[in-house]
Amino acid sequence: MEATERFVRGQGRYVGDIELPGMLHLAIIRSKYARARLLRVEGGISGRDLSAVIPDVGEGARGESWKIKQPVFATGQVNYLGQPVAAVYADNRYLAEDLMDSVDVSYEPMQPVLDEQEAMTAEPIHPGLNSNVATDQFIGKDFEAKDAEVVLDDAFKIGRIATDPIETRGILVNYDGSRLNVWVSTQAMFSIRNGLCATLGLPITSVRVMQADTGGAFGSKSAMYPEYAIAAFVSMKTHRPVKWLESRKEHLTASRPGRGVSGSMKLFAKRDGTVIGLKGEIIVNGGAYLDGLARFSPMFIGMQLTGPYAIRNGYVRAISVVTNTPPLGPYRGAGRPEAAFFRERMMDLLADELKLDPAEIRIKNATDQVFTNPFGMRIIGSRQFMTEAFDSLEYYRLAREPNGRRGVGISCFVLVPALMEGESCKLKVDNGRIKAWLGGNSHGQAHEVFVRKLIGSTLDVPTGVVDVQPGDTDMITSGVGVWGSRSAIVAGYATVLASQMLKEKVVKTKGLYTPEYLLAGNYEAEVLNEKFDDPSLNSFGANLVTVEVDELGEVTVEECRSYYDVGNALNREMVKGQIAGGMAQGISSVLYEGLIFAKDGTLLTDSIASAGVPPARELPHFVTGITEHPSSLPHGAKGVGEAPTIGVPPALVRAIEKATGVRIRNIPLHPEVLIGPEK
Amino acid sequence: MKISVNFNGRNVDADVEPRKLLVDFIRDDLHLTGTHVGCDTSSCGACTILLDGVAVKSCTMFAVQANNRNITTIEGLSKGDELHRLQSAFIEEGGLQCGYCTPGMIMTSAWLLSNNAAPTEKEIRNGISGNLCRCTGYDSIIRSIQKASSDRRGGRK
Ligand code: FES
Ligand code: FES
Numbered sequence: 001m002e003a004t005e006r007f008v009r010g011q012g013r014y015v016g017d018i019e020l021p022g023m024l025h026l027a028i029i030r031s032k033y034a035r036a037r038l039l040r041v042e043g044g045i046s047g048r049d050l051s052a053v054i055p056d057v058g059e060g061a062r063g064e065s066w067k068i069k070q071p072v073f074a075t076g077q078v079n080y081l082g083q084p085v086a087a088v089y090a091d092n093r094y095l096a097e098d099l100m101d102s103v104d105v106s107y108e109p110m111q112p113v114l115d116e117q118e119a120m121t122a123e124p125i126h127p128g129l130n131s132n133v134a135t136d137q138f139i140g141k142d143f144e145a146k147d148a149e150v151v152l153d154d155a156f157k158i159g160r161i162a163t164d165p166i167e168t169r170g171i172l173v174n175y176d177g178s179r180l181n182v183w184v185s186t187q188a189m190f191s192i193r194n195g196l197c198a199t200l201g202l203p204i205t206s207v208r209v210m211q212a213d214t215g216g217a218f219g220s221k222s223a224m225y226p227e228y229a230i231a232a233f234v235s236m237k238t239h240r241p242v243k244w245l246e247s248r249k250e251h252l253t254a255s256r257p258g259r260g261v262s263g264s265m266k267l268f269a270k271r272d273g274t275v276i277g278l279k280g281e282i283i284v285n286g287g288a289y290l291d292g293l294a295r296f297s298p299m300f301i302g303m304q305l306t307g308p309y310a311i312r313n314g315y316v317r318a319i320s321v322v323t324n325t326p327p328l329g330p331y332r333g334a335g336r337p338e339a340a341f342f343r344e345r346m347m348d349l350l351a352d353e354l355k356l357d358p359a360e361i362r363i364k365n366a367t368d369q370v371f372t373n374p375f376g377m378r379i380i381g382s383r384q385f386m387t388e389a390f391d392s393l394e395y396y397r398l399a400r401e402p403n404g405r406r407g408v409g410i411s412c413f414v415l416v417p418a419l420m421e422g423e424s425c426k427l428k429v430d431n432g433r434i435k436a437w438l439g440g441n442s443h444g445q446a447h448e449v450f451v452r453k454l455i456g457s458t459l460d461v462p463t464g465v466v467d468v469q470p471g472d473t474d475m476i477t478s479g480v481g482v483w484g485s486r487s488a489i490v491a492g493y494a495t496v497l498a499s500q501m502l503k504e505k506v507v508k509t510k511g512l513y514t515p516e517y518l519l520a521g522n523y524e525a526e527v528l529n530e531k532f533d534d535p536s537l538n539s540f541g542a543n544l545v546t547v548e549v550d551e552l553g554e555v556t557v558e559e560c561r562s563y564y565d566v567g568n569a570l571n572r573e574m575v576k577g578q579i580a581g582g583m584a585q586g587i588s589s590v591l592y593e594g595l596i597f598a599k600d601g602t603l604l605t606d607s608i609a610s611a612g613v614p615p616a617r618e619l620p621h622f623v624t625g626i627t628e629h630p631s632s633l634p635h636g637a638k639g640v641g642e643a644p645t646i647g648v649p650p651a652l653v654r655a656i657e658k659a660t661g662v663r664i665r666n667i668p669l670h671p672e673v674l675i676g677p678e679k
Numbered sequence: 680m681k682i683s684v685n686f687n688g689r690n691v692d693a694d695v696e697p698r699k700l701l702v703d704f705i706r707d708d709l710h711l712t713g714t715h716v717g718c719d720t721s722s723c724g725a726c727t728i729l730l731d732g733v734a735v736k737s738c739t740m741f742a743v744q745a746n747n748r749n750i751t752t753i754e755g756l757s758k759g760d761e762l763h764r765l766q767s768a769f770i771e772e773g774g775l776q777c778g779y780c781t782p783g784m785i786m787t788s789a790w791l792l793s794n795n796a797a798p799t800e801k802e803i804r805n806g807i808s809g810n811l812c813r814c815t816g817y818d819s820i821i822r823s824i825q826k827a828s829s830d831r832r833g834g835r836k
Binding site for chain 2: 002003004005006007008009010011012014016017019092093094164165166167168213214215216218245247248249443444445446573574577578580581582583584585607608609613614615616617618619621622
């Protein structure tokens with residue numbers, strides 16, 4: 001049965017749905033404080049029983065962890081609200097939760113450091129460190145802009161937000177006496193396998209990870225987490241299956257949140273609107289423990305600050321700091337939205353300063369040829385795209401309409417997909433059918449659709465003979481994962497390459513290729529593609545948003561439109577569906593979302609509603625415009641998944657600014673800013 | 680406590696702890712895992728079922744409160760192989776991505792259409808606002824519900 005049919009019938013197999021005989025349920029006792037000395041932990045399983053640290057795996061991993069590593073259980077000191085301190089288990093969830101009261105924990109609260117700017121000067125949160133600054137690097141080259149006629153500077157802040165998939169995290173581990181069999185809700189089964197092995201000191205062959213149906217992720221389900229190690233440890237200790245399901249409240253502190261970045265920008269330009277250069281400082285709130293993503297993030301943001309424009313000079317200080325907040329993770333876009341927000345805010349400021357149209361300023365700074373920016377990022381010509389985009393978005397018509405409390409905003413960006421390490425695909429022909437396995441599998445993107453289509457067209461077989469298999473680390477040698485707008489590109493390419501390999505095998509045995517020869521035989525092919533070097537894979541996008549804002553600062557989004565170059569769309573309707581869902585997150589990440597902590601570190605937004613997942617009545621109808629300029633890959637794919645969370649926020653914020661006359665520097669936006677004294 | 684509940688047309692007698700939530704009874708005791716859990720504040724609607732024909736979030740009730748009532752879960756909506764028209768419409772209009780909100784969304788939609796055979800877009804938006812979807816942005820869900828409703832108006836299935 002197709003996945004969609006299983007889902008509408010209620011026959012999905014999410015990790016929470018899987019039952020094994022004798023299964024135990026795990027409950028985690030978590031820190032009540034953002035920072036405290038841990039005086040005593042009595043009862044349950046704790047750091048005394050399992051002393052291990054979490055490795056750097058998953059999206060943005062850089063191999064080596066930073067010097068302060070995240071422990072599975074806190075000992076000595078807790079460093080963020082929700083950090084695991086102890087665990088208990090019982091035959092069912094109710095009993096496990098009852099048992100939580102049997103664990104006695106005493107704390108001596110300390111003053112937490114919650115904000116990235118505060119962290120720059122505050123006393124170090126970890127004993128033994130001299131400062132909270134973890135990385136501090138300059139990228140680009142310092143310059144003097146002697147010919148600049150206009151110099152503008154401004155500072156911005158993007159607060160932390162939670163990914164909030166409707167299915168929270170969950171894992172089921174069954175130790176069978178020799179191996180750990182794991183079912184997990186994930187974006188990256190190999191990261192979880194490697195993470196478990198590294199944490200528990202097990203050989204790779206002793207862990208099998210199977211991806212259960214995964215109810216959304218948006219970035220938070222690729223990392224290794226303490227709870228996974230605890231579940232595995234308890235299963236090995238008890239020789240029973242152990243399930244852990246995250247509650248929503250836990251999700252809001254125990255899963256990695258995204259964003260949390262301050263940026264100050266200085267733009268040098270001529271009076272005709274030409275931008276000569278930019279300087280900036282980026283400070284990323286990495287949370288209590290930094291993995292590769294958190295350390296790389298400030299440079300990744302810095303590198304994209306020129307976006308689709310030909311800005312020749314750039315010099316950026318890129319800093320990441322530790323704070324008493326949950327470790328930073330990716331949230332749809334992961335650095336890309338931050339860069340676009342800082343840059344597009346400056347482009348609008350320049351347009352206002354020079355009294356030029358924002359579209360005109362953008363087109364003026366576009367490029368007609370391949371352009372390498374001061375940080376090494378390459379783009380193809382963007383001018384043609386922008387010109388088409390503003391027309392297609394009907395910007396000129398909408399901008400002319402009388403506005404009152406209405407406003408129109410536009411944005412342009414380049415989507416840099418995460419192609420590093422590529423992806424794997426294995427195909428096996430048997431009994432007239434083709435089985436396909438991928439190294440990274442769907443959590444809502446319906447990989448099976450493009451896999452079937454690409455196999456069908458490459459091998460000239462009906463798509464109905466292709467069975468896309470669920471993710472299983474025992475069935476394929478290696479793999480990467482699903483994030484960073486990569487799947488259609490890397491997994492699609494791996495599928496094409498594996499199909500071509502099958503073709504060659506048929507030619508080798510039969511002298512020529514026919515689909516009949518293929519399906520009548522037994523063939524196998526497996527590839528991991530790794531190399532991508534094509535600036536056209538960095539794809540362009542533009543958004544338009546119109547809003548109305550009432551006297552109380554209540555924002556109503558009226559129009560939300562996209563114009564994205566999605567390459568050769570492998571399924572147009574599904575691409576548009578991804579865009580609509582992403583635009584909803586683009587809007588909510590400005591207007592509704594936010595993880596708000598009180599000064600003492602208490603989380604004020606502790607429900608899915610208060611953390612800002614909007615219902616249908618708060619969102620508009622989306623106009624999902626696309627254009628298809630194929631990339632140089634054989635299947636012509638480009639990325640799209642993150643485009644909307646990159647492009648919508650700056651366009652929305654500009655629209656609100658036009659409607660209210662209030663310059664907006666911080667998101668998520670609080671309505672009081674729009675009516676308060678700042679105006 | 681002993682209870683007797685009609686689930687999807689079948690009578691079930693059970694002995695349940697008074698504190699057990701209806702959603703846990705449905706999932707853990709009856710193994711009807713199409714009813715999902717997405718929150719702990721009755722905000723998300725992933726657990727929506729029909730209680731005597733009315734959409735109810737099954738995490739807001741104790742199992743014992745369902746005594747002598749009729750409950751329909753997502754598993755009871757289709758007739759064997761034949762999908763309910765809302766289920767077909769969700770597939771045809773792409774009203775789902777990860778599928779996790781889908782059973783709850785469909786149950787709420789079934790109730791919505793039973794009260795209002797041809798809702799406007801605004802009525803649909805309001806009607807499903809107790810159900811959260813993080814994947815779709817709702818447009819495709821609204822189209823799915825419209826499709827199922829116009830199918831009904833046209834006298835088709
Ligand atoms: S589980 Fe979220 S409303 Fe019931
Ligand atoms: S389809 Fe994923 S939450 Fe709705």
